Structures are given as structure tokens and as C-alpha cells.
Amino acid sequence: VVVDIGGNIGDTALLLHLLNPSARIASIEPVPETYFYMLWNLEANRVPLLSISSFQNPALPGVLPINAGVSADGRNITFLIAPGWSKKAKDAALAKNWRHANKRGYSQNVTVATIRASRLMNVLKLPVTLRLAMLKIDCEGCEREAMTELADVIKHSNRLAGEIHGHIPHAIRGKQGMPIQKNITDTSTRGCGATWERCSREELFHKLCYGHAANTMFECGVPL
Template identity: 30%
Template sequence: MWLFRYLFTNLYRAIQTPNGRHLLWLFFRYAGRPRHQSGMIPFLHYRFQVPDALSFVWQFKEIFADESYRFQTDSAEPVILDCGANIGSSLAYFRQNYPKARIIAFEADPDIGAVLSQNLTSNRIEGIEVVNKAVWVNDEGIDFGSGEADSASLFSETNRRRVPSVRLRDYLLRELRVDMLKIDIEGAETDVLMDCHDALAHVRNLFIEYHAYIGHPQTLGAVVQILEENGFRYYIDSNQSRIRPFINHRYRGNDVMDLQLNIFAYRP
């Protein structure tokens, strides 16, 4: 049994839960589809329009199978700010598990934002304020590259354009308490967190997807310093499993980004 668990850890974990078994079905059914082709995928009791099947399957793994965004709260109506809501998978999870939550969702990419709104409407996921603007350090707009699937970022040169922005700090200061702040904004996270440094005291749980782009400084130290100075405990996880990292300097063969980490910060 222990040898089996060592050799087939991910498979062993997956078969332990209904959502894990559903993940295996999604992998077999959709992960082999051609990349970057839009289509409809049914999962659980939802039907989502997705721009890329493989990216969606990985989203399902992180959000529904692993439940990476699950948090504890004593609030009857928790406040959730989802920065980088993409096509709405995380919003479906939050609404399902925190039915009375007040949720504000931000999505910078206009095309992905349209898919997000369609998925919410068609699946009757209600009561979510959608802000189709980039989360940034001001409301003056920002240059943004729309990459394929979920690769859009400040550093992408593909289909680069100016998109409207909002200052996250303003939204945080309007709230007395934020139960969950999710930040998955493809390279803008360090600048935004530095701007929000003095506005995080009432945030209970904070998820950050940290990115480092080739040719740009790595800023993980600055992010960790902000967390420590605001009294968070944190856990840092990477699913890269990079073999021979002194030789392999790429994130999954990526020519743009060389590091991605998931940072989970919470109040002790």
C-alpha cells in the first residue's frame, strides 16, 4: 500500500473523493483536446464555456478537487474579493460553499470577462458584483497583453492593449472585514500588494499566485515582507516539480515566466 501511494500519489489522492474522481473523468474526456479552442464543458452541476480545455481541467483540480480556496469563517455573510476571476470557476466554488457571501470579482481581460459573465448567467450563479477591469495601483488604466488561455499578463506582448483599471486599495478600505482576498493577477501582484501594504489589517485569508517573469526582477522577498509585517502566517507551494533546477531555469518550458508559486496567508 505504501509503495502504491508513493508511486501513484496524485492518483491515490484523486480516488479518495467524489470531486477527485470527477477530475480523473475530466482529464480523460477533455485534457487531450487541441489547445486554445473554445468549447462547452459540463462538470458537477454546471456547464461552462471555456477558452482552453486543459487549462480548465487544471482549474478544476485546484479549485474543486484540492479545494485550495476553502477557508474558515465565523461570519454569516463573509466578504470575498476575487482578483483575477478568469472564467468564473472560483466564483462557482465560493458561491457553492459560502452561499450568503458578498462577492466582488475582478477580471482584466475583456474577452475572458465576457465568458465569465456568460458562465455566471447561464449557470444562475447570482449575487456577484463583476468588475471587468484590471486590479492595479490606480484607476488610470494599464497596458495589458491578452495571451492564450490563462497566460494574459502585464508582461505579455501578445495583443497588447490598454484596459481600464481599479485601485484595489480603495476597495479594501471600504470594508470592515475581508474574509478572503484572492489575488491571481499575472504579474501585477507585487505592485498591488505594495500599494495595499497598510490596507491589509482586516484581511483574514489571502491567496496570492506569485509570478516571476524572465528579464524582470524577482520580488518574492517583497511579498513575504508585506505578509510578515501585517502579521500573517503563510505557506508557499509550488507544483512545478522542477528537476535539476540549477540547469532547468524555465517554468514548464515557459519562455516568458520562470517561477510560479501559490502563497496561502492567514491570521493565526
């Protein structure tokens, strides 16, 4: 089982399905337009689409698409959308502070429901202690609050991959970003090689942990 937080247009889910056709993949994408493209891409590539009930059956591989966000408390979140960058939606509470936000013309918004991160496995109707083949988190800043709530899921994941968004300004990181600092440190113990000091200096990484612009990518396996 794979959980993909920040499914975008379905590229990760599609790739994982092609690499492992027997996998069950839950792909979570909050923005309705982007979610539509996810469904389109999965359908166009003949990927089986699962429901919550069929997702429970190990004999039924495919992708469970979910149109929702992930947050620490399950609140509704308003996303800003740039029509010219339609796959670049941002949490409105953060987007106005991102360095490139004004350049991309975030002129539209949409409010969506979110799943409380600590209840994610319950929503998927999976055992809390189920060992995931992979957990991917690339959610344009939601990792600042979701990763701490996902601590148990992370602990039971064979592989962890995602992106820490350094565009969140230091003022916000100082107030809300401490869980990220802890979880970046935790990824280091998983073999990622990333540290908070490196991430805060916005250095570039190679091998298993690398970054671009002010973001840090991470990918780690089970510790020895």
C-alpha cells in the first residue's frame, strides 16, 4: 500500500502503478481542477480506480483518488490558484508570503475540506499499524503541520519521500515550523542525509536528498 499526499495530476500514482501493477495507491489531491486532471490521466492510462471499500481488498490493485487536503486539525483550507500556473495552488494562509506568489498571479481561490492527518489511516479504513510500502508527502507547505501528526504512519512506512518547502518565510517557520525541523532531523535517521541546518541554508543536495530553489527533497528507506 502506498499513500501519496499531494497527488497533483496523478503522475506519481501513475508511475507507481506502472512500476508495480499489484500496488494499492491512495492519492490525495485537494484542488478540484487538479484532481480532475488526475482522474483524466488515470483513466487515459487505464489505471483501475478504487473506492474506499475496494481499497480494502488486497486482490484489487489500482488507485484510490481522494479530493481533499491533509491538515493537523481537519479544518477547511482556502487555496489560492494561479490560472497561468494551474497546478501551483497554495494554501492562502501561506501563499501571500511565498516569494514568487505575486509573480504568478494567484487571482482565484477555492475552499476545500481536509483530512486530519492523525486520522488518515482511519479514513482509508486501514490498520493504524499497517506497514506502508511508501509514504510520499509533497503538498506545497502542508508538511509544516502534517508531518508531526503523521509520526506513527511515518514510523510504519518502508519508504518515505517528499519535499520540504523552504519558500515558507522564516517568520512563519519560526512560529509554525518547529515540527518540520524535528521531522527533517528524523528523516536523517532514516538514511535521508538531510539536516535542518542544511535545509535552512537552502543548499543543494544530491544522491538520496537533494533540493532546488529553496526546497529540499527527501527520500529514505528503512533504517538498518
